[in-house]
Amino acid sequence: MALTLTEKILLAHTDRDELTPGEVVLVRCDVVMANDVSGPVAFRAMKKMGAERVFDPSKVVMVADHFMPAKDARSAGLLKSLKDWSDEQGVTYYGQGRGGIEHTLLAEEGWVTPGIVLAGGDSHTCTHGALGAFGTGLGSTDIAACLALGEFWQAVPETILVRLTGDRSKYVTGKDVILAVIGRIGVAGGTNQVLEFTGEGAAGLSMDERLAVANMAVEAGSETGLFAADEVTGKYLEGRARRPWTAEASDPDAHFSGVLDIDLSALAPLVSKPHSPGNVVPVSDATGTKIDQVYIGNCSNGTMTDLRQTAEMLRGHKVHADTRAIIVPATQDIYRRAMAEGLLDIFVEAGAIVSTPTCGACFGGHNGVMGPGENALTTTNRNFKGRMGSGEAGVFLANAYVAAAAAVAGEIVEPHEVH
Amino acid sequence: MIIDGTAVVIEGDNIDTDVLYPGSFLNIDDPDAMKPYLFEGLDPGIRDRLEPSCVLVVGDNFGSGSSREHVPLAMKAWGVGCVLGHSFARIFHRNCINLGLPVVTSPQAAAAAVAGERIHIDTDEGAIEVSDERYEIAPLPEFMAEMIDSGGLVEWVRGRLKA
Ligand code: SF4
Numbered sequence: 001m002a003l004t005l006t007e008k009i010l011l012a013h014t015d016r017d018e019l020t021p022g023e024v025v026l027v028r029c030d031v032v033m034a035n036d037v038s039g040p041v042a043f044r045a046m047k048k049m050g051a052e053r054v055f056d057p058s059k060v061v062m063v064a065d066h067f068m069p070a071k072d073a074r075s076a077g078l079l080k081s082l083k084d085w086s087d088e089q090g091v092t093y094y095g096q097g098r099g100g101i102e103h104t105l106l107a108e109e110g111w112v113t114p115g116i117v118l119a120g121g122d123s124h125t126c127t128h129g130a131l132g133a134f135g136t137g138l139g140s141t142d143i144a145a146c147l148a149l150g151e152f153w154q155a156v157p158e159t160i161l162v163r164l165t166g167d168r169s170k171y172v173t174g175k176d177v178i179l180a181v182i183g184r185i186g187v188a189g190g191t192n193q194v195l196e197f198t199g200e201g202a203a204g205l206s207m208d209e210r211l212a213v214a215n216m217a218v219e220a221g222s223e224t225g226l227f228a229a230d231e232v233t234g235k236y237l238e239g240r241a242r243r244p245w246t247a248e249a250s251d252p253d254a255h256f257s258g259v260l261d262i263d264l265s266a267l268a269p270l271v272s273k274p275h276s277p278g279n280v281v282p283v284s285d286a287t288g289t290k291i292d293q294v295y296i297g298n299c300s301n302g303t304m305t306d307l308r309q310t311a312e313m314l315r316g317h318k319v320h321a322d323t324r325a326i327i328v329p330a331t332q333d334i335y336r337r338a339m340a341e342g343l344l345d346i347f348v349e350a351g352a353i354v355s356t357p358t359c360g361a362c363f364g365g366h367n368g369v370m371g372p373g374e375n376a377l378t379t380t381n382r383n384f385k386g387r388m389g390s391g392e393a394g395v396f397l398a399n400a401y402v403a404a405a406a407a408v409a410g411e412i413v414e415p416h417e418v419h
Numbered sequence: 420m421i422i423d424g425t426a427v428v429i430e431g432d433n434i435d436t437d438v439l440y441p442g443s444f445l446n447i448d449d450p451d452a453m454k455p456y457l458f459e460g461l462d463p464g465i466r467d468r469l470e471p472s473c474v475l476v477v478g479d480n481f482g483s484g485s486s487r488e489h490v491p492l493a494m495k496a497w498g499v500g501c502v503l504g505h506s507f508a509r510i511f512h513r514n515c516i517n518l519g520l521p522v523v524t525s526p527q528a529a530a531a532a533v534a535g536e537r538i539h540i541d542t543d544e545g546a547i548e549v550s551d552e553r554y555e556i557a558p559l560p561e562f563m564a565e566m567i568d569s570g571g572l573v574e575w576v577r578g579r580l581k582a
Contacts, residue, residue: 022560023560024560024561024562024563026562037445037446037487038486038487038488040448041448041488041489041492044448045572045573048573048577049573049576049577049580050577050580050581051576051580066445067445067446071446072446074446074447075446078446078448081448121486122485122486123484123485123486123510137486137510138486138510138513139486139487139488139491139510139513139514139517140486140488141488141514141517141518141571141572141573142513142514142517142572144572144573144576145517145572145575145576148576148580149576149579149580153513153562153563153566155560187433187480187483188433188479188480188483188506188508191480191506191508191509192509218484221480221483221508221509223509276433278433363437363442363445363485364437364441364442364443365442365443365445365446366443369443382435382437382484382485384435384437384438384484385437385438385460386437386438386441386460387437387442389443391438391460
């Protein structure tokens with residue numbers, strides 16, 4: 001029988017011989033991840049389950065990133081409980097100064113290889129679909145079950161095939177690809193389904209850009225955003241992969257619940273206007289909007305690729321006098337590499353601040369939250385009302401070129417106007 | 420399971436978990452301490468309308484966005500008896516089921532619900548009564564029904580670990 005990549009992965013992680021879309025199966029996890037927000041809630045549930053030890057400490061990873069470094073005493077308590085629990089269970093723990101934002105970090109550290117199942121206590125675990133893995137976000141009680149048994153329940157999802165063709169023009173990035181998809185199918189258009197990206201346009205995306213695309217699959221309601229492994233994946237995993245892997249793909253005659261064709265050559269840089277990631281328009285329809293703060297970072301767009309794009313725009317320019325800019329490399333490693341390449345110097349010289357890797361203001365936690373009446377232009381993935389602080393603030397989502405251009409202009413402009 | 424409660428209607432589609440429970444309060448891990456922040460970014464006044472075993476009536480794609488379980492945990496802590504909606508986002512939906520908080524998808528019943536009126540739900544019979552109209556609820560997949568019967572995922576895992 002012809003199978004989708006998702007079905008192949010799930011089949012290999014259940015006791016079943018075949019799967020029917022919609023049926024609920026128990027899926028074994030290769031990696032279970034949680035953070036300082038989802039972890040402590042999961043530990044409480046695990047205790048209530050009567051589970052004292054995790055199913056396999058070598059498959060469990062905890063990352064301090066949301067309230068790291070601690071914004072207040074209560075956050076410090078959560079971070080401590082995450083570390084203490086990790087030490088007690090003997091699982092991998094990435095703490096302050098040793099990690100960064102969970103999704104970028106797990107990919108970078110080689111935890112994610114094609115064909116694995118990764119259960120994460122965070123909705124953006126779909127990021128790992130970029131590596132051909134079934135990475136999916138779960139709540140804390142689910143994570144507790146994964147920690148205790150190494151399994152979660154899952155209704156077998158169907159797949160929407162997103163076929164990408166054509167060459168992108170300058171300033172069109174992975175961010176625009178996924179914003180275009182969400183703009184087309186809507187914020188619930190992928191519910192209970194997987195988005196699988198294919199075609200020459202998908203092959204032409206770097207791993208950093210694939211991570212950005214897969215990351216926002218959940219913004220269309222999807223379980224994950226998959227890219228079948230190819231040479232780009234193989235190259236990225238060299239010297240990184242923690243286990244051997246083989247590349248698999250959907251069978252050509254597999255059944256898909258939908259097909260979406262996107263011609264990348266027709267794409268212009270896009271922006272999601274407040275207060276929904278589905279509120280997508282070309283940048284040209286939003287120009288002139290005054291921006292109080294630019295935020296470049298987060299698990300979708302805090303990579304070296306994003307920082308290089310930012311530097312390309314900021315080099316020789318100053319951040320506008322009425323605008324603040326915060327740049328957040330996603331991990332310690334990216335931070336160091338950006339430093340070695342001289343990018344951080346360009347940022348600071350331009351009048352931006354460079355933050356330590358953290359989730360920070362992305363979810364309105366700390367480290368640059370927005371006040372009432374202000375507008376933010378960010379490379380993050382969500383612009384819900386109040387997402388970055390005040391409910392009276394507006395958040396616009398865009399790629400790093402557009403964000404950096406707005407930092408210079410003090411308002412939304414087309415990137416070529418600044419460069 | 421039988422739920423008899425007053426309807427608390429939350430208008431709008433695509434209500435996300437950020438407005439239901441804003442990020443700055445995520446540094447709380449005790450469900451009772453989450454109660455004062457439920458609906459904080461949407462309309463704090465909704466909290467005053469909650470009463471034990473009330474039925475939250477919601478629109479399409481309710482609970483989209485973050486996986487934060489703080490939302491259904493705080494709902495449970497307030498004594499919400501059921502969430503009845505047009506449709507639900509995936510992670511919110513599974514979080515409710517895992518916590519043993521019944522969640523019913525029925526666009527017709529949700530559309531018919533009137534704030535303050537009684538709603539009667541019988542999950543065993545697969546029926547829901549709103550303003551004297553009866554609507555059918557699609558049966559849950561076997562595994563989910565079994566888990567809810569055992570009291571949620573915590574109890575289900577507890578049973579598995581003992582076996
Ligand atoms: S960077 Fe933002 S979206 Fe990504 S995991 Fe952190 S809080 Fe979530």
